[in-house]
Amino acid sequence: MPGDIVSVQVGQCGNEIGNEFWKRLCMEHAIGHDGYATSERCVPDQATTYFSMADGDRFVPRAVLIDLEPRVLNATKNSEFGQIFNIERVFHSPDGGGAGNNWATGYGAGWSGQSEVAEEILNLIQSEVEICDALDGFSLSHSIAGGTGSGLGSWVLEKLYDDFGQKSIITFSVFPSSGSDVVVQPYNATLTLERLIEFPEMVVILDNDAITRTAMTKMHIKNPTMGDVNAIIGRIMGGITAPIRFGSYSYGSLGSLAAHLGPVSPLHFVQCGLAPLTMPNSRVPQRTYPADLMQLLSRPDSIMTTPFNKFTAGQTDCLIAGAAIFQGPVKTSDVLEAMYTANTKASFGASLQPFNDIDPITTYPHAPSRSALLALNHSNFEKSLRRITEQYDKMFKNKAYINNFTKEEYFAEGLDRMAEAREKVEQLARAYADPWRFCSPVDGDAE
Numbered sequence: 529m530p531g532d533i534v535s536v537q538v539g540q541c542g543n544e545i546g547n548e549f550w551k552r553l554c555m556e557h558a559i560g561h562d563g564y565a566t567s568e569r570c571v572p573d574q575a576t577t578y579f580s581m582a583d584g585d586r587f588v589p590r591a592v593l594i595d596l597e598p599r600v601l602n603a604t605k606n607s608e609f610g611q612i613f614n615i616e617r618v619f620h621s622p623d624g625g626g627a628g629n630n631w632a633t634g635y636g637a638g639w640s641g642q643s644e645v646a647e648e649i650l651n652l653i654q655s656e657v658e659i660c661d662a663l664d665g666f667s668l669s670h671s672i673a674g675g676t677g678s679g680l681g682s683w684v685l686e687k688l689y690d691d692f693g694q695k696s697i698i699t700f701s702v703f704p705s706s707g708s709d710v711v712v713q714p715y716n717a718t719l720t721l722e723r724l725i726e727f728p729e730m731v732v733i734l735d736n737d738a739i740t741r742t743a744m745t746k747m748h749i750k751n752p753t754m755g756d757v758n759a760i761i762g763r764i765m766g767g768i769t770a771p772i773r774f775g776s777y778s779y780g781s782l783g784s785l786a787a788h789l790g791p792v793s794p795l796h797f798v799q800c801g802l803a804p805l806t807m808p809n810s811r812v813p814q815r816t817y818p819a820d821l822m823q824l825l826s827r828p829d830s831i832m833t834t835p836f837n838k839f840t841a842g843q844t845d846c847l848i849a850g851a852a853i854f855q856g857p858v859k860t861s862d863v864l865e866a867m868y869t870a871n872t873k874a875s876f877g878a879s880l881q882p883f884n885d886i887d888p889i890t891t892y893p894h895a896p897s898r899s900a901l902l903a904l905n906h907s908n909f910e911k912s913l914r915r916i917t918e919q920y921d922k923m924f925k926n927k928a929y930i931n932n933f934t935k936e937e938y939f940a941e942g943l944d945r946m947a948e949a950r951e952k953v954e955q956l957a958r959a960y961a962d963p964w965r966f967c968s969p970v971d972g973d974a975e
Contacts (some may be wrong), residue, residue: 530577530772530781531664533592534656537629538684539634539677540600541672541702543593544754548762549669550589551701553578553773554609556766556892559587565610573774580659587616590660592652593618595647595685596676597626617652621645627675627868631716634935636681638687639938642690644769651688657692663882665696665782667769668728672720673704673713677785682723696782698730700765703833703912707712712929714919715946721916721962725794725956729786732798732903733912734761735833742832746805762833766798767901774892779851788887789849789905792880792967795959801830801902816898818866820860825852825902826875834915835908843949845877846907846963850886856898863888876906881962910960917953924950941963 537546554560558569559579563586578793582723591613595601598620604610605618622644625633638646657663666688671683688697701724704713705743724731739760743752771779779785790796803824804814824830828839852870871885879885886902923929933939933946961970 530574531575531662532580532590532660533664533769533772533782534581534653534660534666534667535578535589536594536653536668536671536684536688537591538594538668539674540595541674542668542677543595543600543604545637545700545702545758545761545765546591546669547607547609548591548758549765550591550612552608552611552762552766553589553731557587557771557773559612561609561612575773575909577664577773578769578891581684582895583741588614590656591617592649592656593650594680595619596621596634596680596776597624602885603727615892617656618635618891619649619652621641626742629675629710629712629716630932630936631675631679631682631712631719632933634675634677634681635719635730636936636938637676637680646683649684650691653684653688654734663692663695665698667782668693668697668699669765670699671702672715672717672724673702673708673710677702678716678720678962682786685723685727688902698732698782698786699724700732700734700735700761702734705739712923712932714904714916715929718920718953719918719946719949721956722896722952724737724767724797725952728796730790731785732764732800732804733833733909734764735799735912738832738834738837739772741837742805747807749807757790760802760805761898763802764832766902767802767853767855767899768798768800768903769854770901771889771891776889776891785851789851791849791902792963794956795848795963797960798903798905799831799833799836800904801832803830803900803902808968816856818854818862818898818900821854821898821900822839822852822866822870825900826870826873828875831902831904833909833912835906835911839908841875841877842909844962845876847876847878847885848879848880848905848907848963849884850876850902850904851889851921852886853891853901853903855892855895855900856895858898859892860890876904880967907960907963913953913957913960917950917957920950
């Protein structure tokens with residue numbers, strides 16, 4: 529049996545996508561809005577990986593909800609699934625002022641030595657850990673562009689690593705949007721990336737721009753709302769955790785999945801695609817046998833991140849690691865045949881390690897329909913990093929909005945910490961640009 533996983537949701541975005549994740553889990557595990565099993569719950573699973581059991585066989589998410597202002601948390605409490613959460617695991621700052629889209633303000637809310645916020649958040653997490661039978665690890669949901677999710681989320685990530693360093697940590701990280709009105713998001717993203725490089729075992733990249741484009745082109749939603757985008761994100765989060773929740777021969781724990789998709793530290797950033805992508809209750813005829821699903825997912829534009837938009841594999845493109853997670857009634861022979869065909873085509877470039885292509889995972893065989901998620905760790909993530917560093921450099925050269933950061937205690941002695949974060953992101957970009965060189969025992973920098 530896998531161990532227990534505690535989900536920590538930080539900031540507006542982290543809580544909104546976290547809520548979609550729990551909706552997805554309740555649907556798949558046949559758990560009602562009140563936390564009790566529905567009449568459809570008759571299939572053995574490992575729901576207690578993500579849910580604890582209260583009196584009366586009530587399922588309660590192993591979740592800690594955190595924000596520096598109460599609006600989203602209040603909306604969660606009053607939502608369709610609001611009563612499923614343990615309200616003793618919900619925190620918002622007493623002053624309710626938020627972080628003002630400033631990483632330094634969010635980080636300082638926890639980092640400051642006199643912060644009551646820090647003590648209360650850590651107590652909530654510790655309380656949730658104490659009711660776990662066997663802690664496997666943590667998942668953190670947040671944005672890297674705003675203030676609370678990026679700044680306070682960075683501090684929470686550091687503390688999880690410091691206090692539970694032997695446990696697995698993965699993040700679901702929403703990357704900056706091109707149309708965002710957060711003018712300092714290049715600074716916020718760079719400072720957060722420094723922590724994402726160092727602390728988690730795996731980072732699942734959630735790209736709002738690419739997901740919105742997918743909703744328009746493949747799901748034929750003319751004007752996708754954030755609700756539409758977050759619902760797709762919920763599917764990604766549910767899909768990548770399915771082997772843990774429903775069992776898998778090789779990847780039944782958080783650590784085993786992270787080790788496969790992030791075999792070389794710090795190259796542990798994962799991009800995902802889904803198939804099929806249709807509206808709920810769609811009447812469009814579909815073929816969802818493994819061969820059909822892999823045919824869809826082998827198209828680079830199926831991966832919902834900006835680097836895969838109009839992507840064509842070249843000689844320098846490298847598939848560092850990959851996994852195709854199949855749900856529903858599928859035959860092992862059909863899955864293996866579909867994977868052989870997909871790997872032979874090498875649509876995403878050459879593999880980092882010979883014969884280490886995209887690995888198939890089958891789980892949740894009693895799902896009402898067949899679907900698949902493709903998770904790739906790929907060299908073209910460098911493009912996402914370069915977009916952030918180029919925006920950062922342009923702003924930092926003119927010291928644009930830098931006073932927003934220097935007024936905070938964390939930068940009281942200057943901007944050396946910001947320069948260090950920029951350098952670490954640069955090093956990661958170089959590693960992703962040429963993974964073969966990075967992993968070389970002679971020329972590379974891998975430890």
